[in-house]
Amino acid sequence: MGQKTLNSSCMLLKAERVKKIWQLRGNQPAGDGGQRQVIVISLVKLSAGGRGQRSGGPVTMRQAVEAQVLNPHCELGEHGLRQILTDVIEEVRQSVNQDIDGAEILHSLLNASWLQSLLKVYECLQRYLRDSPAPALDYASGLSFQLLIDIRALPGCSAEAKELYRLLRQPHLQALLSAHDTVAQKDYEPVLPPMPDEVPEDEEATRIICLVKNKQPLGATIKRNDNTGEIFVARVIHGGLADRSGLLHAGDRIIEVNGFPVDGMEPEQVIQVQARSQGTIMFKVIPITERPVHNQTMLYVRSMADYSPQQDPTIPCADAGMSFKKGDVLEIVDQTDAQWWQAKKLPSTMACAGLIPSASLLKRKQKEFWWSQPYLPHACVQTLSTVEEEEDMMAIDDRCEGVEADEEAFESDEDDFSSNSEGIYLVGFRRSMRLCRRRSHSTTQPSCHTRCPSSCNSAFNSPYEEVVRYQRHPQDPQRLIALIGPSGVGVNELRRRLIEMNPNIYQGPIPHTTRAPKGYEESGREYYFTSREIFDNMVYNNCFLEYGEYKGNLYGTSIDAVKEVLNSEKICVIDIEPNAIQAVRTHDLRAYIIYVKPPPVENLKETRQDSYITTNYYVNRPFKDEDFQEIEESARKIESHFAQFFDHVIVNDDLQDSCVQLLTAVRKAQDEPQWVPASWIRPTSES
Numbered sequence: 001m002g003q004k005t006l007n008s009s010c011m012l013l014k015a016e017r018v019k020k021i022w023q024l025r026g027n028q029p030a031g032d033g034g035q036r037q038v039i040v041i042s043l044v045k046l047s048a049g050g051r052g053q054r055s056g057g058p059v060t061m062r063q064a065v066e067a068q069v070l071n072p073h074c075e076l077g078e079h080g081l082r083q084i085l086t087d088v089i090e091e092v093r094q095s096v097n098q099d100i101d102g103a104e105i106l107h108s109l110l111n112a113s114w115l116q117s118l119l120k121v122y123e124c125l126q127r128y129l130r131d132s133p134a135p136a137l138d139y140a141s142g143l144s145f146q147l148l149i150d151i152r153a154l155p156g157c158s159a160e161a162k163e164l165y166r167l168l169r170q171p172h173l174q175a176l177l178s179a180h181d182t183v184a185q186k187d188y189e190p191v192l193p194p195m196p197d198e199v200p201e202d203e204e205a206t207r208i209i210c211l212v213k214n215k216q217p218l219g220a221t222i223k224r225n226d227n228t229g230e231i232f233v234a235r236v237i238h239g240g241l242a243d244r245s246g247l248l249h250a251g252d253r254i255i256e257v258n259g260f261p262v263d264g265m266e267p268e269q270v271i272q273v274q275a276r277s278q279g280t281i282m283f284k285v286i287p288i289t290e291r292p293v294h295n296q297t298m299l300y301v302r303s304m305a306d307y308s309p310q311q312d313p314t315i316p317c318a319d320a321g322m323s324f325k326k327g328d329v330l331e332i333v334d335q336t337d338a339q340w341w342q343a344k345k346l347p348s349t350m351a352c353a354g355l356i357p358s359a360s361l362l363k364r365k366q367k368e369f370w371w372s373q374p375y376l377p378h379a380c381v382q383t384l385s386t387v388e389e390e391e392d393m394m395a396i397d398d399r400c401e402g403v404e405a406d407e408e409a410f411e412s413d414e415d416d417f418s419s420n421s422e423g424i425y426l427v428g429f430r431r432s433m434r435l436c437r438r439r440s441h442s443t444t445q446p447s448c449h450t451r452c453p454s455s456c457n458s459a460f461n462s463p464y465e466e467v468v469r470y471q472r473h474p475q476d477p478q479r480l481i482a483l484i485g486p487s488g489v490g491v492n493e494l495r496r497r498l499i500e501m502n503p504n505i506y507q508g509p510i511p512h513t514t515r516a517p518k519g520y521e522e523s524g525r526e527y528y529f530t531s532r533e534i535f536d537n538m539v540y541n542n543c544f545l546e547y548g549e550y551k552g553n554l555y556g557t558s559i560d561a562v563k564e565v566l567n568s569e570k571i572c573v574i575d576i577e578p579n580a581i582q583a584v585r586t587h588d589l590r591a592y593i594i595y596v597k598p599p600p601v602e603n604l605k606e607t608r609q610d611s612y613i614t615t616n617y618y619v620n621r622p623f624k625d626e627d628f629q630e631i632e633e634s635a636r637k638i639e640s641h642f643a644q645f646f647d648h649v650i651v652n653d654d655l656q657d658s659c660v661q662l663l664t665a666v667r668k669a670q671d672e673p674q675w676v677p678a679s680w681i682r683p684t685s686e687s
């Protein structure tokens with residue numbers, strides 16, 4: 001016995017020519033605007049032949065196959081070819097058991113579901129040829145239309161007639177009748193070119209793909225091998241026309257487009273040939289032999305930068321690119337290419353993905369600065385207010401016409417330590433507390449210190465932040481609500497109104513201070529009164545989200561004070577400096593960031609006519625034009641540096657409207673699924 005061979009007639013079964021023509025037809029059915037795809041498998045011809053035979057069943061099978069090829073109309077029994085295939089598979093299975101070379105591969109090939117489906121289609125076509133069904137009439141929709149007119153003309157119509165009228169008017173039924181008429185009239189458009197009769201010997205290695213153009217782009221990019229001049233498919237865009245055909249793959253070599261040999265052409269010329277074609281595009285390709293296996297995992301990211309493909313000269317194809325803004329959530333559908341990923345912007349109804357720079361490429365581009373917003377490196381440790389800054393503040397306040405009031409006068413301002421009828425104190429609204437961390441109209445020179453978690457730098461440096469959809473479990477603590485906005489926009493006003501609405505649900509954290517308590521004050525009610533030493537120790541141990549100094553006393557909001565509110569099952573509402581955002585975007589606090597944005601300056605002027613701005617060193621005074629300009633300027637800076645972290649934006653125009661918006665947003669944050677950093681759910685060493 002020589003080498004073991006698969007001595008079976010199933011080896012003789014040879015796919016001589018299997019050609020598929022996929023006709024992707026862009027048709028707009030009335031009403032739904034969707035796309036209909038018709039897949040036509042034009043020719044499937046299996047024949048038998050070859051060496052070696054065995055007696056018994058297999059020979060009968062071979063004869064049956066040959067008989068089928070010679071006379072496709074002959075009967076092959078109830079299950080036709082599928083029956084033959086089942087028998088062959090059984091025989092190959094026996095060969096597998098005998099450990100015969102190649103049997104296992106053949107067994108899995110014959111068992112493939114696509115082959116079963118192909119044979120099913122074949123059998124259907126055979127049955128169709130045998131039965132030659134003919135339509136009873138070509139214009140079923142015309143008949144139904146006539147019926148509708150007749151029923152309407154009936155003087156008193158029965159319940160049955162009314163029901164028939166209703167049924168015939170259903171869009172689904174009308175679409176069905178229209179489809180019937182299309183088939184009955186054999187109105188198939190466009191007509192595909194005939195298959196060439198003469199197929200060269202090496203045809204097995206090539207594939208002819210015919211795609212019907214619709215308004216969509218092809219969804220594939222090409223590249224040229226500069227040494228050989230050969231043209232290859234560089235990438236197939238996820239969800240595009242080429243991808244959905246399933247016939248074009250990255251790495252396939254394109255030999256012809258619409259009959260034009262493309263070897264040696266520039267990619268732009270190939271695109272022109274393709275663009276000139278009307279109706280259908282025919283590609284002759286040599287398929288890539290080893291297609292890479294994609295086991296892509298689903299990845300969702302929040303973009304930390306803006307990107308515009310039209311301004312990026314390095315993108316392989318600007319039209320295939322996708323623009324995005326800071327804060328957009330992107331679904332990364334393909335990361336095969338280390339440089340260019342494919343993504344969809346969420347929420348998306350687009351089937352087709354777009355090209356975006358990979359994380360490493362975008363990081364490189366960010367460093368180049370040529371198209372992105374100037375990048376502000378995040379300062380982990382803020383410097384204490386300098387003498388110049390103090391002078392700056394004085395310079396601003398020099399313009400004030402108010403009367404200087406001492407801290408005591410501020411502290412006794414009723415608004416600042418009000419308690420409601422149930423005796424619940426609204427903490428954190430004291431003027432001194434607010435002024436100590438007063439925003440200095442500049443994001444680069446904040447006057448207070450913010451905590452920087454270890455993940456802070458990585459979040460600021462990475463152009464994409466991985467996110468996951470998170471729905472708070474009813475037993476989880478409520479999410480922290482953090483409001484940010486330019487000084488004077490109304491952050492405290494909104495926060496106060498929310499807490500006042502229901503202090504049993506909403507509460508601010510109790511701040512710490514080194515100031516001595518006044519007679520009526522209790523530690524743990526208005527403030528936690530601590531010594532400077534303890535305060536310094538807390539600063540050293542990173543216990544504060546933010547802290548600052550006002551008139552020689554330190555004030556700060558501790559993480560534990562926030563957690564205390566959250567653990568009491570209330571919703572903690574805080575007002576933070578933009579630089580403290582990263583300190584609250586943690587696994588423990590899970591902050592929902594609401595940005596309070598100023599309306600256009602004309603609206604600001606109109607709505608703030610009777611309002612008073614809180615100023616440093618001086619009592620409140622009416623808003624001035626300079627204040628509105630500063631609010632606008634500060635808003636621009638905050639948005640350009642921190643917009644990627646906003647979960648929600650409220651334009652504080654009409655105060656009443658803004659309160660309603662805030663309440664709705666807070667409820668959504670607690671009760672509806674939100675995109676949150678993946679590190680909150682799968683804590684990493686960084687978080």
Ligand SMILES: Nc1ncnc2c1ncn2[C@@H]1O[C@H](COP(=O)(O)OP(=O)(O)OP(=O)(O)O)[C@@H](O)[C@H]1O
Nearest residue numbers: 487488489490491492493607611612652653654655
């Ligand atoms: N939508 C609005 N319409 C009219 N007045 C408003 C509106 N929002 C806020 N105000 C008023 O504007 C003034 C400033 O608001 P608020 O004190 O809340 O500012 P802020 O953003 O907290 O600034 P800061 O942190 O500097 O105190 C207050 O008198 C407030 O009542």
